[in-house]
Amino acid sequence: MIDLRLLREDPDRVRASQRARGEDVALVDALLSADERRRSSGVRFDELRAEQKQLGKLIPKAAGDEKAELLKKASRLAADVKAADAERDAADVETQELLVRLGNLVHPDVPVGGEEDFVTLETHGEIRDFAAEGFEPRDHLELGTLLGAIDVERGAKVSGSRFYFLTGVGALLELALVNAAMAQATAAGFTPMLTPALVRPQSMAGTGFLGQAAQDVYHLDKDDLYLVGTSEVPLAAYHMDEILDADKLPLRYAGFSPCFRREAGSHGKDTRGIFRVHQFDKVEMFSYVASEDSRAEHQRLLEWEKQWLTSLELPYRVIDVASGDLGASASRKFDCEAWIPTQGKYRELTSTSDCTEFQSRRLSIRVRDGKQVKPLATLNGTLCAVPRTIVAILENHQQADGSVRVPEVLRPYLGGREVLEPVAR
Known part of the structure; x- marks a missing residue:
């Protein structure tokens, strides 16, 4: 498979390679989109997990109504973390499935054609x-x-x-x-x-x-x-x-x-x-x-x-x-x-x-x-x-x-x- 960083930095090169192979150029844009979802959902998951850990430190120190409110928030946050984790995994699977369908980058000196x-x-x-x-x-x-x-x-x-x-x-x-x-x-x-x-x-x-x-x-x-x-x-x-x-x-x-x-x-x-x-x-x-x-x-x-x-x-x-x-x-x-x-x-x-x-x-x-x-x-x-x-x-x-x-x-x-x-x- 090709390097995803190269795809992000120079997608036109990858499109040109697909075109030269006679393969589906739209696959490149689909892969870019899936990779963006994978990375953004990963960032979202990391942010929620950090918030969850911080909240976990506050709950033992709280009491009464404050603790009850923090526990409710922790419950909602747990659901959000689970959803973000699932979204990240789904985006990662989609990215990998698309990535393995992409051929190697054609060398620039290769004659184009059939x-x-x-x-x-x-x-x-x-x-x-x-x-x-x-x-x-x-x-x-x-x-x-x-x-x-x-x-x-x-x-x-x-x-x-x-x-x-x-x-x-x-x-x-x-x-x-x-x-x-x-x-x-x-x-x-x-x-x-x-x-x-x-x-x-x-x-x-x-x-x-x-x-x-x-x-x-x-x-x-x-x-x-x-x-x-x-x-x-x-x-x-x-x-x-x-x-x-x-x-x-x-x-x-x-x-x-x-x-x-x-x-x-x-x-x-x-x-x-x-x-x-x-x-x-x-x-x-x-x-x-x-x-x-x-x-x-x-x-x-x-x-x-x-x-x-x-x-x-x-x-x-x-x-x-x-x-x-x-x-x-x-x-x-x-x-x-x-x-x-x-x-x-x-x-x-x-x-x-x-x-x-x-x-x-x-x-x-x-x-x-x-x-x-x-x-x-x-x-x-x-x-x-x-x-x-x-x-x-x-x-x-x-x-x-x-x-x-x-x-x-x-x-x-x-x-x-x-x-x-x-x-x-």
Whole structure:
């Protein structure tokens, strides 16, 4: 959530952020009004309580009619205090309910607009000319079938649409990707983490996934637990309700977990293969830093993602995501999109978001710097979303006979294998 003091001091900035997101600007004025009622009712309560305490000192010293009158006044005052307390609590509840509906403040450099209004920041690698090489590229599902690596038919039989099996070299390729990604993250100073896939409501809400993203979240009603769509959620909640020491920052974690998404808003999109699925594995980077260091950390996370994609020898571009396409917790987000030959376009493979103090305020994570205790910044960055990375590797490194060249960085994790060969059918 944002700082209420900032809202009071610069409401126009918050209105502009809401407008850029395409969200309800009237929410800002409703929140200002609720906050004013909360503060004024709090002042009224404090004044009445002070009067009540003063009266309590006078009553034992009084006698006769004076004491009777003071007792009557004390009775009326008690009722007023109770009413003021109830008014203060109601205003506080309303303020908090409105506050959690407000998205993070959009960074001033973010391009304004919807999904297609991103700005391309840089492009890396060369796109292969398959026509010049004399063959038509196969898509990842055809290649995965030839290699005995992907089985979506049995995935659908067992679990339904958008589920799949990785088999043979497909399973080995996932393990190679996860191990290589973790090795890079560990070398960069991240602490490896295996995180829970089920979290409590306060963890999911604290990271901002029960607002606009709630339709994509799986909920277990009986247990009141949520299946995570990213290990960002347990990594963000890892230090919930804690005060960290400033000299321990930055804290960097690399989490591996299964991820679950309904993909409720993607009906009919990417239904072929494993690009958009309900369950997948992912390696996620997560950072806790001092607020003033968040922009620099954001660039560092992006550089680690670029290093990873470059090591996989994939052509890709980096985009600055437009304001209307940001998640509620992100102030700014960069996506790295790999070229997918059979689609003829770049598709998101990794992303990194600067969430500033938005999540730490909701999760009550603070930092002690000398005598001062204050919120800190959190950031996240996908290093390897496995299925999409497999899609990009198969399509970009395929050969005319249906085999796939293995990027050098993965060969040590595949027993030195340089090529994935089609299996006999």
